[in-house]
Amino acid sequence: MAQNMIRVINDEIKHRNAEISSINKHIYHNPELAYEEHKAHDAFVSTLQSLGFTVTPHAYGLETAFSADVGSGGRLIVFNAEYDALPGIGHACGHNLIASSSFAAFLGLAAALKSSGQPGRVRLLGTPAEEGGGGKLQLIAAGAYQGASASLMVHPGPSQGLPPPIRGVAFVRMLANVKMRVHFTGREAHAAIAPWDGVNALDAVCLSYNAISMLRQQIRPYERIHGVFRSAGHRPNVTPADCEVEYYMRSATRAGAQALWERVKKCFEGAALATGCEMRVEPLNSYADVRPSRALCEEYVQAMPQGTVGFDEPADILAGSTDMGDVCYECPGFHGVFGIATQEGQSNHTKGFTAAGGTQDAFERALECGRGMAAVGWKVVSDDGFADRVQKEWQEDMKLAAEGK
Known part of the structure; x- marks a missing residue:
């Protein structure tokens, strides 16, 4: 039956x-920022409904989330469709392709x-x-992945x-990412008439920046610290009293990542102490590791x-962070990467x-990945032994994660 079902999926x-191409082009040519993806949401909902699927718009309490479910009983497979863009540069992380591959996988399975x-559900x-924006964090909290046997997506x-x-x-593997915004509060003064009356929050910002730059010499090669x-401040002749970094x-x-933040926090605390600012x-x-x-x-x-997909080489093909990491702590996860041809080696976010x-x-490469993910999803819903292996391995990995490994 397995080969017959693969043919059904591919056909x-x-x-x-x-329909998949239309969604891909619509999302690509209408880039929308986090939580503003109304056009992408509406296009998906109307397309799925036209194909006869039952769809929940504005799902799980999120205005631009949706959910389409098929099947009954058995094990649940969740395919993630991302579609938010980046400010000023559109779909520079290929979320139109992510949405297309997951759409294809869903249709196939x-x-x-x-x-x-x-028996089984997709x-x-x-x-x-x-x-x-951490959209998947909110979906996790609302129960979108509850009871899932696997959640899959690919990323270009x-x-x-x-x-x-x-x-x-x-x-x-992708990195965990702890994100913090730090506010320094000092006291305004006229920078020429009475600078001694001021407490300079910009000085705290600059001191912390330099301290963190020095800290970078003492961190592990795979760790990253970056901020803006x-x-x-607003005018040179007013001592900045309220400054903010991220x-x-x-x-x-x-x-x-949490341990690294504790080290970085000391840089901020030291700068606040040195300048007399409140912090x-x-x-x-924050995103967990994938x-x-x-x-x-x-x-x-x-x-x-x-021969077209390697298991884990190169290991640093996409060394960023994603909220799919948090999904991997909820159920067994897959977050493969596929390459697309860029000029002069330009990477994501360009x-x-x-x-x-x-x-x-x-687009064709995204479709190919969709076929592969659908086949994996079929294996999980139809093969009890394989599904048990997936679950047991995940449970063991969660024990390691709890130990910080």
């Missing part, structure tokens, strides 16, 4: 090429379940605001560095055209990557 995705009569979940990256015929990587000044601290695990910390949406399921990744490699993400070749 359905081929049959629905026009839904067709397999219908054709086979196999959900296409519209997940807004990955780019810093630059194809440079992938030796042909390799054009994707299955087992991709959100506000740094920083990201990344490490291999959630526990490691207030505002936590932002902990992919080895079993799901191995099956994905087998499901893709032979205008060059935006251009590459709108090509037909990039």
Whole structure:
């Protein structure tokens, strides 16, 4: 039956090429920022309804999330469709392709379940605001992944560095990311008439910046610290009294990122003490590390055209952070990467990557990944032994995560 269902999956995705392509182009040409993805949401809802699916718009209390569910009984597979863009540079992280691949996977697996009569459920979940907004964190809190046996998605990256015929990587670890906004409060004064009356919050910002720059010499090679000044005063002749910075601290695990933040926080505390400023910390949406399921990744490699997907090389193909990491703490997760051709090696979050993400070749690669994910989803819903292995491996990995490993 397995090979028959793979044919059903592939035939359905081929049959629905026009609908998937329409969604891809609509999202690409109408970039929307986090929690503002109304056009993408509406396009998905109307397309799914036109295909006969039952859809919940504005799902789980999020205005731009949706959920489409098919099947009954058995195990639940969740495919994540991201569609938010970046300010000024559009879909520079290829979320139109992520949405297309998950849409394809959903259609393929839904067709397999219908054709086979196999118990099982598949959900296409519209997940807004990955780019810093933590949309999946809110979906987790609302129960969107409750009871899921696996959650899958793929992410595009630059194809440079992938030796042909390799054009994707299955087992991709991504960094945990603790995000903080720090407010320094001093006292205003006329910078020429009475500078001695002022307490300079910009001095605290600059001291902390330099302290963190020095700290970077003493952190692990895979760790990252980066930040920006959100506000740094208004006029040169007024001592800045209210300044604000935003920083990201990344490490291999959630526990490691939190430990790195504790070191960075001392830089802020020291700067506040030295300048006489008050300091207030505002936590932002922090992301856990991506902990992919080895079993799901191995099956994905087998499901893709032979020799086109590596298991875990190169390990740093997409060394950022994502709220899919938090999903991996809720259920077994898969977050593979596929390469698209960019000019001059431009990577994610650049205008060059935006251009590459709108090509037909990039879309075809997304469809290929959708076929592979649907095949993995079918394996989970139909093979009890494989599903048990996935679950047991995930439970063991969660024990390691609890130990900070």
